[in-house]
Each structure stands twice: as structure tokens, then as C-alpha cells.
Amino acid sequence: MKPANKRATISDVAKRAGVSKQTISRVINDSPLVSADTRARVQSAIEELGYRRSELARMLTSGRSHTIAVVGNTVHFYSSESYAGVTRFADACGYSLIVKELARDADYASALAVMHSLVDRQIDGILWAIPECCTSPWLLPEFVRQINVPVVFMNAAPRPGLTIVGYDNYAGAELAMHHLITSGRRHIAHIAGPTDMWIARERERAWRECLARAGLSHDDHQRFQGDWQPASGQLGMRHFLQHFPEVDAVFVAGDYMGLGAQLEAQLQGRKIPEDIAIIGFGNRPGSDFYYPPLTTIEQNKRYQGEAAFAALIEKIDAFFGEETKNMPELEPLVHQLLVRASAP
Amino acid sequence: MKPANKRATISDVAKRAGVSKQTISRVINDSPLVSADTRARVQSAIEELGYRRSELARMLTSGRSHTIAVVGNTVHFYSSESYAGVTRFADACGYSLIVKELARDADYASALAVMHSLVDRQIDGILWAIPECCTSPWLLPEFVRQINVPVVFMNAAPRPGLTIVGYDNYAGAELAMHHLITSGRRHIAHIAGPTDMWIARERERAWRECLARAGLSHDDHQRFQGDWQPASGQLGMRHFLQHFPEVDAVFVAGDYMGLGAQLEAQLQGRKIPEDIAIIGFGNRPGSDFYYPPLTTIEQNKRYQGEAAFAALIEKIDAFFGEETKNMPELEPLVHQLLVRASAP
């Protein structure tokens, strides 16, 4: 059962204006091949009928939907800022977003189902925004081969043939480690993110390698396995205070875990940064108001979203042989250490 | 220019299986009016060709898109959890989501443009998820009259004729105030959210009325105008310590501002909760790891998203005369005070 008050169609307008459908089409597409007179008649017919073009029909005939799909995983809010960057750019150049959630540890079949459901709707491209996890079946060559629309992945290890946009986690973590080491810390622990995640492994690798290069210890008891949640940060700090009492600094793979680590340190009467310096990662909103304000690495998530979108549009334009207008300028990636009270 | 390798269509399958298009349609729609024999032949033709039904064409003919639009405003991440509730339910009953961002203070024309762009794509309904703001043109009767698809609004003052899903902010704030008053606090300040927002006004109203009922003061210098950001919470606390020195408790309209308020109190050497008790609102993720952990009101945003989605589907089902299956059970709304260290 369809709703009663149907929308006016191009035919209704044509009838009313006494011209052919095609002329209507020309008018609503700003074709120059219409006389001013006719155009005016059509325009008023359009207004009288409250006519609006069906984008759906247009997509069907044109083969373009000006819609991209964002496949994400918001459980831990990883992508909210990055997502804001995507929407900003998408709005600017007239693209709509259809979003799909997929578990980070989704299996091949689920990923395939999501991909297909998207392509079935004629989306122009896919922004696969789930950071690489060890399983990440969507990064497998046999999977990618089945995606016959432009696609850009976010935050994964480089792979030949794939377009991947992401942050250089190793370089960011180096900034953090360099700061701790040059400010004289000698017993630097690490609370790591889940090791199945590429971004977490990169940060940990930088921790380990920086310590090695500086001739400092990086034993197992200096490392704690976290899961991005503050509770795990708290456990990590508790672990270090007990098993690595000489600890004088902690590099935490994520600000949110840093929140928990700081809480535990305070509860145990340690002074930050006098007794223990703490550096987080990501400049999570609010980290500048933690107690004490958390020194961290600005990760520029918004830029990531914008850059990924821009890269996708470039592929789409190439794919369809058109050119998207109004793409905003990409602001430069700011890659920096934000020094705050927790590690001056 | 269209891409080269076109997808197989229903006609291709028909040709290959040696039957009519209609029969293919019957098979892919699980019609019982197909012989087992034919069905098998069609099935294998489908597989051989890797055929997938075009959802776009289906939407056009059926008049349904099984897609709803979510109009939101993620700038301050208000809705991320609530949004997770929407996606969960949408996935479960086979709905896709197309999201649009709109400034909280968008004018009538912009709101109309967004609404139209959505309806032009044949979305089945709209979830207008921007909390009411004084301008909120989309809540105006003349606006609503133009939306000829099912629509549900979130977090707005009740209005006859509109379906609105939201949290009872007044009741929640009462819980907070009751806790402070019964635990003996007598000089209770308030850091308010933006007064153009309905949810902020409700919380403030509860603060004022609870104080009045308890015979306590609620003068202007006991109130500070915040903007949800922690910086404003910090300013608020600074203001009270200077202009309302007898303050022994602060009810903060949002946890995020509470973070800033706590920081300032610590910096000025005040003990929380001994000197000043603090209660936030919303149980923002991480508030249980603030220093000290923040007593707050659980607002159940996830439930809000789920309930709003369920309400919308109900309207859509009525509108189209169908019935959606697989809707998950709505878990009950948990409406509670979470007592933590900042206000035991």
C-alpha cells in the first residue's frame, strides 16, 4: 500500500506546462537548450505542483548515486572525530553518506555481506574505516578483488595496490618516547593497545625500539596489555607500581587508558609528573582537562577523515570519468607532541 | 561514462535460465508459485552469473527503500551512544541508515533543504536527532506539515501531534539534587548548559525548584553559564570559589563540564568531596575514572536511540501498512543516580 498523496512527477509537470517530459528534464538540469519563455512556463508549473525531482530515479538512469558508504565501528568511538571530517567534506561536494557498522573482528562472510549490500544500492564508493585488526578479512586480496567500486581503507599497514589513509603511528609514538627520554626518564613502561590492532602494534614497536636505541631496558614486566579502556590503564599502572617499582614514566598507547593510569597513580599517592611522567596518545577530547592535564600526541583524526574522503573521491572521479567540484582544501597534517602537566 | 564490467541483471538471468524475467523475480522473492525444477534452474543461473538484485531498482518500483535518515549533530558527540542504539536496531530489522549533519542552530531554509534532500531519495522515515534548541525550526508546525514521511524527534519538549522520544531531564536532575540535599549540602551551585537547549533548561529548572522546595538559596551568583565544554566547567568552578565561597556542592549539567570543574577545584586545593561535592549528568564514558570518579546521572542514551528507532518503525509500518519483523526487545529505561567518590 502506497501513501495517498503522491508527489508530482516529471510527467505531471509536463502535462501542466504543455510541453514534453524531456523539456522538463532540460529545465531541471539547467540545460541551455530551452527558450526563456518555455523555461518560465515550466518553472511556474514546477512551483504550482511543488514538484521535486526523484533522486532515486535519477540514480537508476545515471548509474551514479553521489553516495558513499562508510563502514565503521563506533563501539569505542574511535572514529567520531575522523567521521566529522568525512561529513564536512561530503557535505561540501554534494555527497551523501550511508553508514554501516561492522564488528572489528567480523569474519569474511559478514564483511562480504556488508560490502554486497552496499554495492547493491549503487553506492559510488566505499570508505572502509575500521582500523586493521589481525583478522580484517576485508584487506585480503581475494576480498578486495570482489569489490568492484572504488574503495579506500583507513589505518592499515601499507599494501601494494590498495589505497590506505592513516596516521603514522610509529612516528607519533617516537615523538612521545623522544620527549620522555630527553627529559631524563630512564625507566619507561608501556601500556599497549590490543595487539591484534595494527595501530597498537606500531605504537608499541616505537616504544621498544626507542628504548633499545637509547640503551634502556624494555623487559616484559615493563609492558602491560590494555584494551583502550581506562580500566585497563588503571590495571596497568597498578601492575607497574608493584612489579616495576623503579618506573619513572609511562607511555600509554591511548589517552583513554591514560585516564585510568593517572587515577591509579593518584590513588597510590604518586605525584604526576614528579614521581611518574605520563604520556598518552591521540589527544582525546578532554585530555587537556584530566588531572593533571595529559601530555599526548595530536593525531589529527579530523584530517584523517578528510584525507580519506578526498582520496576516495579522486578514485571515484577516475572511475566514472567525471570531476567533483567544491572539494575543500585539505589542511596540512599537524603531527605533534602536546606537552602538558603530566609530562612537562 | 559507465564502468565496463556491468552487473548481471534479471534479464540476463532470465535468458540464461530460459525463462521469463518474471520467474526470476518470483525466485528471488521466494514466491511459492515456482516449480522446484524451475527454481533450481534459476538458482544455478543466478550463481553462474553472480547475479545480485539491484536494490535501487527495487526501491523505485516498490516505493520503499528500507532506509531511514538520521539527522544529527555530532559536534559535541552528544549522540554517539544514542546513535549506537539506532544502528543496533536498524541492523536487526534490515534498515539502512543515511546520515545528515545539521548545525544545531540551522535556520528554517537549511533544515528544509536537508529534509527535502532526504525525501527526494525516498527514505522511509526520518529520525530527527538534534536536541531542541530555541530556534529548532524543524519543530515548527509549518515545517512539520511539509514532512510527508514518518518522523520522530529526539529530546524536545512535548508537543501535541508530534512523536518525541527523549530522556526526562527534570526527573534525572531531581535525583541529583535530592542526593546532594539529603547528604547535607546547603550551598549548591549549578553550572548550566546552553539555555537555548531544552535539555539544559530542564536540568536547571530542577536545580532551582529543588532548592526552593528545600528552602535553600538559588541566587544568580550560584549559577554559571556553561557550554558543555570542560573549559566552561573550569570557569564555573573558579567563579563559585570567588563569588560564592560558601559553596559546598555543585550540580553540573554535564559530565564533561564536570571534568573541568573538578580540575579547577583541585588546582585551588579544594578536596572533593570533603570541601565540595560534585555531581555531573549523563554518565559520560570515562566519568567513572575522573579524579575523583564523578557521581552522575545515568541517562541511558543507548536506550534513547533504540526507543526512538522503534517508535519510528512503528510509524513507518502504519504508514505503509506493513509490519517489520525482528525488532529487538526494548530493554527497560534505567533511570538512576550513580554514586561515586565525588559525591558519596
Place this chain on the structure above:
DNA sequence: CTGTTAGCGCTTTCAA
């Protein structure tokens, strides 16, 4: 400049 004729890929009649 304008109209006619075909589709886009599917569903919905109505016959057979």
C-alpha cells in the same frame, strides 16, 4: 529549441 523513442532493473498487473 523541442519532442519522440528507448531504456535503467525491477515489480505489478493481468492473461494463459
Place this chain on the structure above:
DNA sequence: TTGAAAGCGCTAACAG
């Protein structure tokens, strides 16, 4: 049980 024809609302290709 199957098929033919018409149409969803629009655009593209070709005539005039």
C-alpha cells in the same frame, strides 16, 4: 505455474 505488458520517474539518443 508461467509469461507478456505496462510502468516506477527519470535521462540519453536521436529526430525534427
